[in-house]
Amino acid sequence: MDTRFSSKQALWFTLINYFGVLIGTVSTLFIYPYDKDLLGIIRFIDGFAQILYPIMVLGASTALLNFQPKLNDLLQRKLFSYSLISILGMIFFSAIGVSIVYWFDWLENKQYFIYGFVIAVCLAYVDLFKRQATNLQKLAVPTFYEKVIPKIFLPLVFVLILYYNVSETRGLIFYALSFTLMLILVASYLFRHFKPAYSLNFTDLFHEISKKQYYQYSLYAFCASLGSFFAFRIDSVMIPQFISNTANGDFNIGVNLANALMIPATGVFALYSPLISDSLKKNDLSVLKIKYTEVAKNLFFIGIVLYGCVLLGMRGLFELLPTADKLVPVLPVLYILGGNVVLNMATGFNTEIIAYSKFYRFNLIAILLLALLNIGLNYYVLTQTTLGIIGVAYASFFAMLAFNTSKMWFIYKKFGLLPMNSNYFKTILSSVFLLMLSFVLPLSVFGKFDFITRCSFFTITLFLLIYKAGWVPELNKNIEKLKNKISKD
Numbered sequence: 236m237d238t239r240f241s242s243k244q245a246l247w248f249t250l251i252n253y254f255g256v257l258i259g260t261v262s263t264l265f266i267y268p269y270d271k272d273l274l275g276i277i278r279f280i281d282g283f284a285q286i287l288y289p290i291m292v293l294g295a296s297t298a299l300l301n302f303q304p305k306l307n308d309l310l311q312r313k314l315f316s317y318s319l320i321s322i323l324g325m326i327f328f329s330a331i332g333v334s335i336v337y338w339f340d341w342l343e344n345k346q347y348f349i350y351g352f353v354i355a356v357c358l359a360y361v362d363l364f365k366r367q368a369t370n371l372q373k374l375a376v377p378t379f380y381e382k383v384i385p386k387i388f389l390p391l392v393f394v395l396i397l398y399y400n401v402s403e404t405r406g407l408i409f410y411a412l413s414f415t416l417m418l419i420l421v422a423s424y425l426f427r428h429f430k431p432a433y434s435l436n437f438t439d440l441f442h443e444i445s446k447k448q449y450y451q452y453s454l455y456a457f458c459a460s461l462g463s464f465f466a467f468r469i470d471s472v473m474i475p476q477f478i479s480n481t482a483n484g485d486f487n488i489g490v491n492l493a494n495a496l497m498i499p500a501t502g503v504f505a506l507y508s509p510l511i512s513d514s515l516k517k518n519d520l521s522v523l524k525i526k527y528t529e530v531a532k533n534l535f536f537i538g539i540v541l542y543g544c545v546l547l548g549m550r551g552l553f554e555l556l557p558t559a560d561k562l563v564p565v566l567p568v569l570y571i572l573g574g575n576v577v578l579n580m581a582t583g584f585n586t587e588i589i590a591y592s593k594f595y596r597f598n599l600i601a602i603l604l605l606a607l608l609n610i611g612l613n614y615y616v617l618t619q620t621t622l623g624i625i626g627v628a629y630a631s632f633f634a635m636l637a638f639n640t641s642k643m644w645f646i647y648k649k650f651g652l653l654p655m656n657s658n659y660f661k662t663i664l665s666s667v668f669l670l671m672l673s674f675v676l677p678l679s680v681f682g683k684f685d686f687i688t689r690c691s692f693f694t695i696t697l698f699l700l701i702y703k704a705g706w707v708p709e710l711n712k713n714i715e716k717l718k719n720k721i722s723k724d
Contacts, residue, residue, distance in 0.1 A: 247375035255382030256495040262390040263491045268561035269397060271484030275475060276403075277389065277410065278487040279344045282471030283351030284358060285464045287333070291325045291359035294456030296366040301452060301591065302444050303370055304512060312432035313440045315367055319431065322359050329355070343476050350411045357414035364425045370509065373428055380420045388413030452595070459590075459599045465606035466634065470613060470627045477617040478624070486624040489568030492549075496541045496576040507584055512591040523588070524652055531583030531654035532662060533709045538577040539666040540697060544690040545573050547673055551686030571628035575635050581663075583654040585642040594649055601641050609634040658706040665706075669697050 267274045295318040303311045333352055337345055361381060368377045392410045395401035401409075441449070474483040507526065514523040549569065553562045589598045609630060616626030646652050673693040679685040701707050702714060 247378075251375060251379045251382055253495075253498050254379075255386045256498055258383065258386040258390070259491055260495060262386070262393070263488050264556055264562065265558060266390045266393050266397075267484070267488060267491075268558040270393060271481045271488075271561070272479075273393065273396065273403070273406075273484070274487055275480030275483030275485075276344065276347060277392075277407075278471045278483050279475050279480065280347050280351045280354065280407070280410075282464075282468055283348060284354035285468050286461070286472075287329055287352060287355035288358040288362065289457055289460035289464065290329050290332075291322055291355060292362055292457070292460065293321065293325050294453030294458075294460065295321050296363045297456035297460070297590070298449060298453045299363065300366050300370060300509075301512065302449065304509075304516065306440075306443060309432060310440050310443055311370075312430065313434060313437055315363075315429070316431040316434065317437050317440065318363055319360075320435075322363060326356055326359070344480070347407070350407050353411045354414045357418040361418055361421050364421050367429055368425055371428055372509075373425075376424050377421045380417050380424070384417040384420070385410075385413050455596060455599050459602050462599065462602035462606045466602055466609050466638070467631075469606070469610055470631065473610075473613050473617060474624065474627065482624055485565055486568060486627060488562065488565045489572050489624075489628065492545075492565075492569050493572035493576050496538055496545070496573055497580065507587065511584065511587045515588070515592045520650060520652065527583055527588070527652050527654050528656055528659065529709065531581060532656075532659045532707055534580040534583065535577070535659070536662060536666075536701065536707045536710065538580040539663075539670075540694055542573050542577045543666070543670045543673070543693045543697075546570060546670065547689040547693060548686035551683065555683060567625050568628045571625070571632050575628075575632045578632075578635055578639060581654075582639045582643055585639065585646055585654065588646055588650070588652070589642060592649075594645070597645050598642075601638060601645075604641075605634050605638040608637060658704075661704070662701060662706045665700055665704075666697060669693055669700070 299314060299318050303314060306314060330352070333348055336342070337348055339345070361377070365374065365377050365381070368374050388410055392406040395409070396403060396406045470486060471483065474486055507530065510526070511523065514520065550563065550566055553559050553566070556562065586598060589595060589601075612630030612634060613627055616622050616630055620626055622629070643654065670693060673689050676689075676692070678688045678692060681688060698710070701710055705711055
């Protein structure tokens, strides 16, 4: 794996994701709060699509990434073609299943199934195409299309409905069509760099890899992917069922803002996947051990800086906005979900290590247990307490804590790897101390804008401390590179 190229891809991946998040954040702050009911409906549609598309993929995309390194060029292209066909078959069976489920009288929002189905078809193929782009180390452009196009179309839907008297139905059709555009653009880019094998004869492919092993791995990946929805996204379906679409919209605002913290991790996890897979297949853990700790520490540092600014400054920022009365009630959800994101970043790519090892089945067990725990906790807080969406956020946090702890323990037992060392613990303790200090110091000198002072104090002090101590080498490397570039200029 070309590490320089991967670093460049990771940078572009991160920048593109942040550009998409910037669009989403502006929309979340200034547009979506004006119609939380519509936002809740769209979140339900997205959630329904997230249930369907893993069924359509049936693990084909993950199996592609796992088995391609074992194959020659022709068989790699045949495996991709086989994946295309298998997804098409599962789309047909999914359509039958949705038609049957539609007649259940107790389901809320079932009139929106058709939009979710169209989006799911697009997501299924985009997922496959992105996996192939990952193998080619050409993930940046597909990521741009995936992250930016829906983010542009969704606020347009709100503007059209709120200010131009466009009907809700037309607006939702417009939103679903944005995913079709995304699919066309991703496919056209991939096929310029990769040519599938146009053949229906896959005998030589399954002579090279065991068909039984392929389907076992695909089934595992499917269960893990579907379990991931129930573990991480089930709230988007449960909240409308037990509270309302408006409450779902409130929760979605918190989710959108919290997910902005996760962007640095998504690019890193995606681009390190081939390295992890290759290291485990060669049984070479030396590089993996270094990267595991390094990536976890880097991501925690980035995450805690961003999360610290959320805790210190988001209320003050919200109070300056015209939508303040609609946004301030969402803050507790944002704080809890933001902590959830930092926790996930802090443990590094533990999911990927397990997924590409011979112990990959443990991920399935862990995700299914997480799904059961999350569904159970969500059901409890929604039916037995008055916590509402704050309770849903707490349920997500505790479920994620258990999930990540179990994965770290398993990796340590099987591989002797931990994502933490003494410098990592020093970084954690220093970050928490400085965050508490930033809260209590009398820094309120700019009135309504004092949150800028607190965020600046926390960020600058933490950067200087970590840089001087050298606890996060990647930070020092980047600063030295910047110094050298400035001195040359």
